Amino acid sequence: MSPNNREQEQEPQNRVIHSVDGIEEYDNQLPRWWLFTFYGAIAFAAVYWFHYQSSGFGELPMATYRAEQDRAAAIAAEKVKAMGTMTPEALITLSKDKTTVTQGQQVFVQTCAACHRQDGGGVVGPNLTDDFWLHGGAPEKVYKTISEGVLDKGMPAWGPQLGPDRVQAVTAYVLSLRGTNVAGGKAPQGERETLTAR
Numbered sequence: 380m381s382p383n384n385r386e387q388e389q390e391p392q393n394r395v396i397h398s399v400d401g402i403e404e405y406d407n408q409l410p411r412w413w414l415f416t417f418y419g420a421i422a423f424a425a426v427y428w429f430h431y432q433s434s435g436f437g438e439l440p441m442a443t444y445r446a447e448q449d450r451a452a453a454i455a456a457e458k459v460k461a462m463g464t465m466t467p468e469a470l471i472t473l474s475k476d477k478t479t480v481t482q483g484q485q486v487f488v489q490t491c492a493a494c495h496r497q498d499g500g501g502v503v504g505p506n507l508t509d510d511f512w513l514h515g516g517a518p519e520k521v522y523k524t525i526s527e528g529v530l531d532k533g534m535p536a537w538g539p540q541l542g543p544d545r546v547q548a549v550t551a552y553v554l555s556l557r558g559t560n561v562a563g564g565k566a567p568q569g570e571r572e573t574l575t576a577r
């Protein structure tokens with residue numbers, strides 16, 4: 380822009396509204412393009428708000444992300460189940476799959492809650508929501524304890540009664556409880572073991 384041009388642009392169209400120390404501010408009309416982007420932005424915000432926040436038509440990015448993660452977890456869980464062998468990784472994969480964890484929760488409420496409390500906080504049986512384990516906190520150890528029980532200590536063997544699918548599901552649920560440290564749970568028993576593979 381040449382100096383000449385600038386002078387022309389700043390030619391007053393209207394009256395002076397401020398004058399301080401010789402610096403004058405003019406009450407010029409806002410350029411059309413500027414008004415267009417301004418009102419455009421307002422209109423866009425209204426449509427955006429309606430679409431994403433109020434109507435439930437559009438999913439916010441976080442919700443999309445969670446849904447995608449859930450879908451990926453479900454696909455991974457299907458693969459792991461199809462393989463049949465329950466490796467520690469497979470159990471962790473299942474513990475992230477909502478469907479499996481929900482199945483496991485149902486089994487837990489029906490079968491385990493009497494001794495481990497509805498939320499896993501423990502009554503007769505130990506607290507399953509802390510990081511302390513009597514028989515090992517690694518996924519395959521938890522699976523084994525549930526499947527084979529600790530008969531002389533009053534923990535029944537669930538493998539024969541529930542079958543492999545439900546033992547897998549309830550193990551996944553127990554793994555998902557870990558670290559939730561529910562209020563009013565039983566005092567820690569056993570060794571501290573944190574799950575690193577998660």
Ligand code: HEC
Binds near residue numbers: 492493512514521569
């Ligand atoms: C009749 C009571 C009873 C029922 C029902 C029961 N448990 Fe237990 N469970 C126990 C007891 C008691 C122990 C502790 C054993 C010990 O002291 O060695 C235990 C231990 C465990 C442990 C090992 C905890 C650790 O610290 O290593 C897991 C995991 C577990 N139970 C899961 C389950 C699941 C899952 C179910 C349901 C399918 C279930 N239990 C049902 C009584 C029960």
